[in-house]
Structure formats: C-alpha cells, structure tokens
Amino acid sequence: MKKDMKRILSxxxxxxxxASGAVQTAAAETxxxxxxxxxxxxxxxxxxxxxxxxxxxxxxTPPDEVFNLFGTAVTGVCAKPDFxxxxxxxxxxxxxGGKITKAYTVDLRELPSKTSTMLxxxxxxxxTVNAKITGVRLADVLELAEMSEDVNTVAVRxxxxxxxxxxxxxxxDHDAMLVYKVGDxxxxxxxxxxxxxxxxxxxxxxxxxxxxxxxxxxPAVEGxxxxxxxxxAIMNTVKKAFTLGxxxxxxxxxxxxxxxxxxxxxxxxxxxxxxxxxxxxxTAEKWxxxxxxxxxxxxxxxxxxxxxxxxxxxxxxLAANVVxxxx
Numbered sequence: 001m002k003k004d005m006k007r008i009l010s011x012x013x014x015x016x017x018x019a020s021g022a023v024q025t026a027a028a029e030t031x032x033x034x035x036x037x038x039x040x041x042x043x044x045x046x047x048x049x050x051x052x053x054x055x056x057x058x059x060x061t062p063p064d065e066v067f068n069l070f071g072t073a074v075t076g077v078c079a080k081p082d083f084x085x086x087x088x089x090x091x092x093x094x095x096x097g098g099k100i101t102k103a104y105t106v107d108l109r110e111l112p113s114k115t116s117t118m119l120x121x122x123x124x125x126x127x128t129v130n131a132k133i134t135g136v137r138l139a140d141v142l143e144l145a146e147m148s149e150d151v152n153t154v155a156v157r158x159x160x161x162x163x164x165x166x167x168x169x170x171x172x173d174h175d176a177m178l179v180y181k182v183g184d185x186x187x188x189x190x191x192x193x194x195x196x197x198x199x200x201x202x203x204x205x206x207x208x209x210x211x212x213x214x215x216x217x218x219p220a221v222e223g224x225x226x227x228x229x230x231x232x233a234i235m236n237t238v239k240k241a242f243t244l245g246x247x248x249x250x251x252x253x254x255x256x257x258x259x260x261x262x263x264x265x266x267x268x269x270x271x272x273x274x275x276x277x278x279x280x281x282x283t284a285e286k287w288x289x290x291x292x293x294x295x296x297x298x299x300x301x302x303x304x305x306x307x308x309x310x311x312x313x314x315x316x317x318l319a320a321n322v323v324x325x326x327x
Contacts, residue, residue, distance in 0.1 A: 044300030045269035051294030053277035059289035061129040063183040091190050098212035101146035108178055111136045117286050121257045123199035123224050130287045135179035139172055150214040156193050157209040164202045167218040196285045197258040230256050230308040230316040241325040249293040254308035261288040267305040296326045
C-alpha cells in the first residue's frame with residue numbers, strides 16, 4: 001500500500017534524534033510524544049514477544065521534508081550542506097566533456113524521463129529520506145559520448161564547484177539519475193545526481209558539468225559508517241499511556257543502503273530475547289517501513305527495542321528504543 005508519511009524528519013536535529021540506537025524522546029521536531037528511557041529504570045518484561053507485523057517500501061518522505069534536509073543537514077545529507085535555495089535559477093542544461101571525441105550539451109527536458117522511488121542516506125549520520133524522484137538516466141545523458149577506451153571515471157560537478165567522482169561502470173550499473181523532481185515538486189536546485197545504494201555525499205546538486213576521465217586508479221566508493229549499518233528508527237506518534245487489553249502499535253523504518261533488510265526484530269525484555277519477522281523480497285534501493293502491534297497482558301512500564309538484520313547477516317549495532325506505559 002503506497003502512502004505518504006505526514007511527518008518524518010525536521011532538519012538535522014530531527015535526524016540526529018532518530019539515529020540508530022537513540023532513545024526516542026518527546027519532541028515537536030519529530031512529531032513524537034514518548035517517554036524518555038531513564039538509565040537504570042526497571043521495566044516490565046515480556047519474553048519472546050509475539051504480535052502482528054507488516055512492512056512495505058513505498059512510504060514516502062514528503063517533498064518539503066526532503067528539501068529541508070537537503071538545505072539544512074549539518075552533516076551534509078545529499079551533498080553540500082551550505083546550499084541556499086532561491087538564489088539561482090533552475091538550469092536543466094548539462095555539459096559533457098573530458099576524454100570524448102567531441103564535447104556537447106544536453107537539455108534534460110528533451111531526454112526520456114524516468115520516475116522511481118529511491119533512498120537517500122547520509123554516510124555519517126542517521127539522516128534518511130525515501131523519495132519518489134523523476135529525472136533522466138545518466139546512461140541516456142552519456143549516450144552521445146564517443147569516449148576513449150581507457151575512460152573509467154565519471155566526475156559530476158555542481159554550479160558551486162562541488163564535485164564528486166565515481167567509477168563510470170559503477171554509476172551505470174547502479175542506474176544513476178539526474179533528478180529534477182521529488183514527488184510532484186521541482187527541485188529547488190534545478191537538478192541533482194542520485195545514485196541508488198550509494199551514500200548521499202555523491203548526490204551533487206545543480207549539476208552543470210559531467211566529465212569522463214581516464215584515471216590511473218578508479219576512485220573508491222565510500223559507504224556508510226559501521227555504526228549506521230542496518231539503521232533502525234521508531235517513527236510513529238506514541239501516547240504516554242495505553243489501556244490494558246488494547247493493541248499497542250508502533251511503526252518505523254530500517255535501511256542498510258546497499259544491502260537488503262532481511263528482518264526486523266523486536267524485544268520487550270531488554271534484549272534478552274528477540275522475535276524476528278522476515279521482510280521477504282525487500283530491496284536495497286528503498287527503506288523497509290515496518291508496522292508492529294501487540295496486546296499487553298499486564299499493566300506496567302515497558303521498553304520496546306527494535307533492531308534490523310540484513311541479508312549479509314549484519315545486525316543493528318544499537319537498537320532503537322521507546323518507553324511506554326500500560327494502565
């Protein structure tokens with residue numbers, strides 16, 4: 001079922017509060033209202049908690065939240081963090097040069113467009129968005145390039161001088177795109193490079209030049225920090241107290257940016273036992289947006305811990321936690 005999240009993140013502060021393993025706190029910035037996990041607090045425990053689980057990968061970050069993160073994330077989500085919107089006119093022309101027979105310019109609006117859902121995640125922080133994007137495949141932009149046989153690198157440069165380099169074959173194999181829409185809204189920066197399963201530092205804004213190069217060594221592609229492997233977050237609004245006998249429900253996302261999420265796991269006894277729910281056929285290009293519900297059998301204060309497991313066996317280094325009360 002495809003739907004839009006009403007509110008996911010609010011700038012860098014919201015992103016930091018939803019970091020893997022971070023305690024979810026009551027904060028207007030994130031839209032959450034939950035009890036703070038106090039160190040040393042005693043919680044009611046349920047071993048091998050059982051409940052209802054579902055997931056999908058089509059929950060979208062609203063475009064205004066995507067743009068907010070692009071413009072304000074201190075850690076540089078989706079390329080250069082000091083970009084100021086509204087100061088430039090959108091330009092859809094891309095110059096292609098380097099080790100090719102003849103340099104040329106393309107107008108993205110004259111090339112075939114593609115729409116897909118893609119993840120954008122920071123390499124060093126928990127800022128993550130899942131967005132429907134529209135743009136042009138890099139392969140189509142380079143279709144006219146008669147390049148030298150030794151070309152192995154593509155350099156993408158923005159109007160402010162920010163540039164990134166990727167192995168050419170990597171960019172083509174990952175179906176990189178020059179994007180100009182998020183949802184139904186035009187990108188404030190005009191264009192932006194998006195590369196599936198790749199950290200956001202490569203998502204260069206306001207692309208003006210693409211250069212094909214023959215490097216002595218192809219550039220290495222950076223990945224996420226180990227602490228952000230199998231990133232997990234609890235996103236829903238949680239009441240401070242639930243009524244005994246009613247279902248308690250939670251929702252959130254998990255992603256590993258490059259490796260599919262294989263399962264989401266839940267614990268109500270401080271991590272002594274975990275109940276695992278598989279996310280069959282989940283892909284790495286999009287996050288796993290999960291839902292979990294259970295019915296408490298006794299009143300008390302509980303802590304739900306959630307972690308993710310990837311297809312290659314990695315487990316969230318720290319679980320996401322939320323504390324709640326059942327009256």
